[in-house]
Every structure is written in C-alpha cells, then in structure tokens.
Amino acid sequence: MNERIKRADARRNEESLLDAAAAVFVAAGVEAPVRDIAARAGVGTGTIYRHFPTRADLIVAVYRHQVEACAAAGPALLESGVTPYAALRSWIDLFVDFLVTKHGLAGVLRSDQAGFETLHAYFLDRLVPVCGALLAAAGAAGQIRTDVDAVTLMRGVGNLCIGAENDDRYDARKLVSVLIAGLR
Amino acid sequence: MNERIKRADARRNEESLLDAAAAVFVAAGVEAPVRDIAARAGVGTGTIYRHFPTRADLIVAVYRHQVEACAAAGPALLESGVTPYAALRSWIDLFVDFLVTKHGLAGVLRSDQAGFETLHAYFLDRLVPVCGALLAAAGAAGQIRTDVDAVTLMRGVGNLCIGAENDDRYDARKLVSVLIAGLR
DNA sequence: GGGCAAACGGAACAAGGTTCCGCATGTTGG
DNA sequence: CCAACATGCGGAACCTTGTTCCGTTTGCCC
Numbered sequence A, B: 001m002n003e004r005i006k007r008a009d010a011r012r013n014e015e016s017l018l019d020a021a022a023a024v025f026v027a028a029g030v031e032a033p034v035r036d037i038a039a040r041a042g043v044g045t046g047t048i049y050r051h052f053p054t055r056a057d058l059i060v061a062v063y064r065h066q067v068e069a070c071a072a073a074g075p076a077l078l079e080s081g082v083t084p085y086a087a088l089r090s091w092i093d094l095f096v097d098f099l100v101t102k103h104g105l106a107g108v109l110r111s112d113q114a115g116f117e118t119l120h121a122y123f124l125d126r127l128v129p130v131c132g133a134l135l136a137a138a139g140a141a142g143q144i145r146t147d148v149d150a151v152t153l154m155r156g157v158g159n160l161c162i163g164a165e166n167d168d169r170y171d172a173r174k175l176v177s178v179l180i181a182g183l184r
Numbered sequence C: 001g002g003g004c005a006a007a008c009g010g011a012a013c014a015a016g017g018t019t020c021c022g023c024a025t026g027t028t029g030g
Numbered sequence D: 001c002c003a004a005c006a007t008g009c010g011g012a013a014c015c016t017t018g019t020t021c022c023g024t025t026t027g028c029c030c
Helices: A008-028 A034-041 A045-051 A055-078 A084-100 A105-110 A117-140 A150-160 A172-182 B008-028 B034-041 B045-051 B055-078 B084-100 B105-110 B117-140 B150-160 B172-182
Strands: none
Touching (some): A034 A045, A055 A105, A105 A150, B008 B045, B034 B045, B150 B172
C-alpha cells in the first residue's frame, strides 16, 4: 500500500495551498482565517479541509521543513566540537529564532484549543528527543543541573517566545538566555 | 460626582454575576463562554455586558482582590528583613501560585485577542511597579544582573505559567525558579 | 398608584472553524 | 476518442462564541 496516486489538479491545489498559507502566515500571522488562505490560493474552503483535516495540519505542513532542519541541527551541534552546554545554548537559539520570526506560532503552539493537538504533538515529538540528547550531554559533562527534563524545557522556551513580536517592551531572547543561564 | 446610586436589582445582579463567574472559572476555566456564566447567574447575556463592558472586565473584577493582595505583598516582603533577592523570589512564588491555580488565566493574559487589553493593562499596571521595586532593591544589593526590566520579567513569568494546569509533564514552578536563578 | 429612567432578557449579528453535498473534471477501460 | 465514474471542487450552511440592540419589565420616588 504505497501512497495513493492523486489527481493532477489535487496535487496542484495542495501546492498552491501551501504557498498561499506560507504567504498569509507571514503577512497576517499564523492565526489568519482559513477563508483568507483559501481566497489567496484561489480555492474554496472545502478544498483546504480535503487536504489538511484541520488548521493545525496546515500549519504543520507549512513549517515541517524548518522543524526538521532544527531537529537535524541538534546532533550536528553536539558533534561540532564545542562543549555540550554551548551546543545546547546554540540549539535553543536556533529554536527561538524560528519561533520568534513566525508571527503567532508560539502562541498557537501552547493553545489548548481543540484541533491543535496535532501541532503540539508534532513539535514535541520531533524536538524533545533532540533537546533531550543535548541536555543529557551537558548534564553528563557536569555543566548543568539535571532535574529539568526536555519536555519542560522545550515548553518553557516556547512559552517565553509567545507575544515576542508585537511588544518591544518584552525581550523574549534575553529571557530565554537568562533561563538557560539558570540551568548551570 | 460620587458614584451613581444603582438600583437594588442591579446591585444584586452584579453580585450574582461575580459569584457565578468565579464558580464557572473554577469549574471550566477562565475561557468559559459568557453564556454559561449568564445562565449560572440566572440572567440574560445582555445583563453581563451592562455590568462588564467586555469579558476581560469581568475577569479583572473576579480576580481584583487577589491581584491587589499580591501587589501589597511586595513592599511587605521588602521590609520583612530578608535579603532583597529572597524577597523577590518569594514574591514571584506568590504570583506564580496565583496564576497556576487559575485555570487558563495565564493563557488569556497573554492573548492579544481584541478586548483583552483591559485585562493585560490591569495586571501590568498593578504589578509591574511592585516587581520593579523588588528588582531594583536586589540589583542595588548586587545580588542580580540589572539588565532585565520588570515588564519583561513579569511577562516571562506569566508566560511560563501558561498551560501549567493540564499537563503534568510540564513543571512551570521549576522553570520559574530556574529563570530566577538565572538572574543572579 | 403612576410615571419614568434604569435595568433586563434574549434574539440577532459578526467572525471564525468545520461540514456537507450537488456539480465539475481528471482518469481510465474500451 | 469517448463514456463512465470516482475523485476533487466550491461555497453555502452550520456551530460556537463574543457582542450589540431593542422591546419589555421593574424599582424608585412623588
């Protein structure tokens, strides 16, 4: 049972939708209405739901590449020769950069609204193991306390990034760096 | 121009609404629908809006006492004889306890949805100066770095508390304590 | 008791996510 | 090349939730 062959128009539409969604997310944030994305892609709303069962799945699809890149960066940093703590710090920076530049993503990540479990689960499943490896290495090297687990740290960092974009009195990056400093 | 005298039924309804809202918030979280609160109080939805111009105002009214108590605790802690850093830490603990026990409050605090500016503004206006005093004292005593301002710290702590209630893999209190440790 | 401003209830509206279904259109066997 | 039909499409309709509006009710004061 390999993947079903889709009709050509269906594949084209899926493509358009991903492009449109990416553009709208940049312009209006991740919380942009589904109708706007459909309009931008030149399709009906029903078409979105045939390709992506829920808004969250669309978001996951749009950012999948970047999440994968972030996940891949973890092991690479660990093997790059710097200390485990420095690797952890750099990796967290990557993650924060990713979140902070995606208008509203962090906010929607923590949302417990129905339908966002997919999004949440994907991020956690993909990134927690990577973070865990970095934490374990730094812990084993005696550079940080060992009583903070990867899930908690990832969610904490994600939470700190919420709202970072529309308030210049709030400096998420600095707070994250304070938090990581507190791990020592 | 002292406050207008309200009709007896109006006063009674405002009372019922506050009670009902408090009860519903405990049972179903701060994000419970306005209609549920109205039903519980035995009034129409219009009545809510006559007393509280928006959902956020109702939330503020319900928690005003506790916020005031938290604000008052700041100066008290500073004068209690412990070091400024210990006072800061204790005060943050109070704030975290407050947030973590109010299902969904932290999340809504962060929300940039229209209509929640009131809520946001109230919390910040009331608590930031208190936090600022504690930070300044600890900074002057040379116990912490001085490049993190009160607004940022308050929002960071608030953010860390988001989602603390429905996920036992996430330990908001521990993260906050790591963050405060990172201030040293 | 009567008049009137204050307050009320809940229907109606707006906005956003999601579902549904009649119609259109690729695809494929002949 | 054509016809048959499964696949996919559009967008109206539905649901939930915040908010507004307005005809009706009710407390207060004389």
